[in-house]
Amino acid sequence: MQHSMKFFSSLLLLLFLHFLTFSSPLRAAPLSTSSRWIVDDSGKRVKLACVNWPSHLEPMLAEGLGKQPLDAISNMIANLGFNCVRLTWATFMVTNESLASLTVRQSFQALNLVESIGGIRVNNPDLLDLPLVDAYKAVVSKLGDNNIMVILDNHISKPGWCCSNSDGNGFFGDKYLDPNVWIKGLTKMATMFNESSNVVGMSLRNELRGPKQNVNDWYRYMQQGAEAVHAANPNVLVILSGLSFDTDLSFLSKKQIDVNFTGKLAFEVHWYGFSDGQAWRTGNANQVCGRVAGNVKQKAGFLLDQGWPLFLSEFGVDVRGGNVNDNRYFGCMLGVVAELDLDWALWTLQGSYYLREGVYGLDEVYGVLSWDWCKTRNASMLQRVQALQQPFRGPGVSDLPEYKLIFHPLTGLCILKKSLLEPLILGPCSGTEAWTYTAQNTLSLKDQILCLKAEGNGKPAMLGIICSDSRSKWEFISDSKMHISSNISSTSGRLCLDVGDDGYTIITSPCKCLSKTQECDPQSQWFKLVSSTRSIVSKNPLRELPFLFATWNTM
Numbered sequence: 001m002q003h004s005m006k007f008f009s010s011l012l013l014l015l016f017l018h019f020l021t022f023s024s025p026l027r028a029a030p031l032s033t034s035s036r037w038i039v040d041d042s043g044k045r046v047k048l049a050c051v052n053w054p055s056h057l058e059p060m061l062a063e064g065l066g067k068q069p070l071d072a073i074s075n076m077i078a079n080l081g082f083n084c085v086r087l088t089w090a091t092f093m094v095t096n097e098s099l100a101s102l103t104v105r106q107s108f109q110a111l112n113l114v115e116s117i118g119g120i121r122v123n124n125p126d127l128l129d130l131p132l133v134d135a136y137k138a139v140v141s142k143l144g145d146n147n148i149m150v151i152l153d154n155h156i157s158k159p160g161w162c163c164s165n166s167d168g169n170g171f172f173g174d175k176y177l178d179p180n181v182w183i184k185g186l187t188k189m190a191t192m193f194n195e196s197s198n199v200v201g202m203s204l205r206n207e208l209r210g211p212k213q214n215v216n217d218w219y220r221y222m223q224q225g226a227e228a229v230h231a232a233n234p235n236v237l238v239i240l241s242g243l244s245f246d247t248d249l250s251f252l253s254k255k256q257i258d259v260n261f262t263g264k265l266a267f268e269v270h271w272y273g274f275s276d277g278q279a280w281r282t283g284n285a286n287q288v289c290g291r292v293a294g295n296v297k298q299k300a301g302f303l304l305d306q307g308w309p310l311f312l313s314e315f316g317v318d319v320r321g322g323n324v325n326d327n328r329y330f331g332c333m334l335g336v337v338a339e340l341d342l343d344w345a346l347w348t349l350q351g352s353y354y355l356r357e358g359v360y361g362l363d364e365v366y367g368v369l370s371w372d373w374c375k376t377r378n379a380s381m382l383q384r385v386q387a388l389q390q391p392f393r394g395p396g397v398s399d400l401p402e403y404k405l406i407f408h409p410l411t412g413l414c415i416l417k418k419s420l421l422e423p424l425i426l427g428p429c430s431g432t433e434a435w436t437y438t439a440q441n442t443l444s445l446k447d448q449i450l451c452l453k454a455e456g457n458g459k460p461a462m463l464g465i466i467c468s469d470s471r472s473k474w475e476f477i478s479d480s481k482m483h484i485s486s487n488i489s490s491t492s493g494r495l496c497l498d499v500g501d502d503g504y505t506i507i508t509s510p511c512k513c514l515s516k517t518q519e520c521d522p523q524s525q526w527f528k529l530v531s532s533t534r535s536i537v538s539k540n541p542l543r544e545l546p547f548l549f550a551t552w553n554t555m
Helices: 003-023 070-079 105-108 115-123 130-146 179-192 215-232 285-306 324-341 380-386 545-553
Strands: 032-034 035-041 049-053 084-090 147-154 199-203 236-239 265-270 310-315 341-345 403-408 413-417 424-429 435-437 442-443 450-452 462-465 475-477 484-490 492-499 507-512 528-532
Touching: 049 147, 049 310, 070 130, 084 130, 084 285, 105 115, 105 130, 130 147, 147 179, 179 199, 179 215, 215 236, 265 403, 285 310, 285 324, 310 324, 403 435, 424 475, 424 507
Parallel strands: 049 084, 049 341, 084 147, 147 199, 199 236, 236 265, 265 310, 310 341
Antiparallel strands: 032 035, 403 413, 403 528, 413 424, 435 442, 442 450, 450 462, 475 484, 484 492, 492 507
16 A cells, blocks of 8 residues: 555656646637637647636635735646636626726625735735726736636626525526626626637536526527627637536537537536436446436537537536545546547636635635645545546647557556566556557557457456457446456456556456446446547656655665
8 A cells, every 4th residue: 555655646746747748838819619629720629628716706806815826826727737727707797886896805895804805915915906807807817827728607697606596697587697787798708808818718607507497598698698709709719508507408419509600619518426416326336327427428428429619617526535426426527528538627726715605714625725725635636637638639639540548537547568578557648558449359559469468367467469369358348338348268257457456557357346236336447448649758657666666665
């Protein structure tokens, strides 16, 4: 266990070094769409790998500015590998004169946020007496200084925590969602950021919901909103959400939206563990994964096949690690995101809030950052999403022909080799092997004669040159389609790829949790075969391991 923890600490360091070495500089706006891809002005794919940063609650200021300087937070976002922020805002910040005229200080005084005022005075004194809109602009500008793109997300109308079916903000015609006021707010924000090159998109409305929601009004008002934003700022992507808390875009399978512009339209969807209640905890994880992933593809994923970009603009988990429902969901969801190579935005950045639902300084257990905004909460969770921060494929990703990589969602790592004579291991996906899955059910190294072989129960998986026997045949089984299984003999039975006790060696062991049982967790055996054309930065990125282990053994 001790070596396993040290191993993963070294992987985090190597992943960070790879990110610094091989990430390309961010290209400025405007972005556009090419079929299902978001691309820059040269036609090269730009993958949105974002984190949400709320600015829509009662204070109407981006969270955390009483804890850390704005530039420090922006730097943290960039250093964690995110290239984008989904920055939320409330409509009334720009349409309600009594709110729009407030300074940051006045807004916080009205809410009795005395301690937060003191924190802002220390960490961001230049913001304290700015009007709220100008403070919002300052956040956008500082993110741009740190090479971070921004999606402006109209999260709610009346500032406050979102969302419920009865909060008056859910659908057009609700108490606080007057379509005319909403379009006025969209137009003001689009116009305000017309010259901000790092503002690359606008989400029209977050999580439409409630008893008034209906498809006819969705088309009517979302088309009007899209046209208004594009007319005011033709540079930005226009991003449309669905119904039922943005979990359902299925109506678009029969009728597409009708707007007078092209190359700027994308759609967004949300997917959380709690979107399906406690199904992940009370059901068999493989069966729930197969059912829920299929449902997400049916209700939203089909848009990719229709040639539209799909942005998973909210997903996330309780990063403390004790929520079984979230933990199982997260592994399944990461497999789907890798398979579809989606653009995404993690919920959420903030470690705490100024004020949420009447509670001062509330801790955010879904937050990437700690309560005091000084450190990250869970490094292993961040490692799991880092493999997804760079595109796997798409226009201009690289000149390599398509290959397969084998992604392990539980760790965020991929299968690679140290040498031909040593067992396969988990390592950074930037150094993956290029695999191919043949019609004969073999997993072979692309353009090589070597194939993956099962050696027996509890034994390391190896590479071999005899690829016609049963030990070289692999099938994707279980409802999750993430168990890679070999039926090596009549006596040993069916074995699945797994991770050894050291936390990184690839072994085969009896396939587990395939059905029925609720208590079993199959995630060590979950692997996803992902199509990729991304450059492979090193054939052996773990060559430092002998030195690292020698160093650890002297501690």
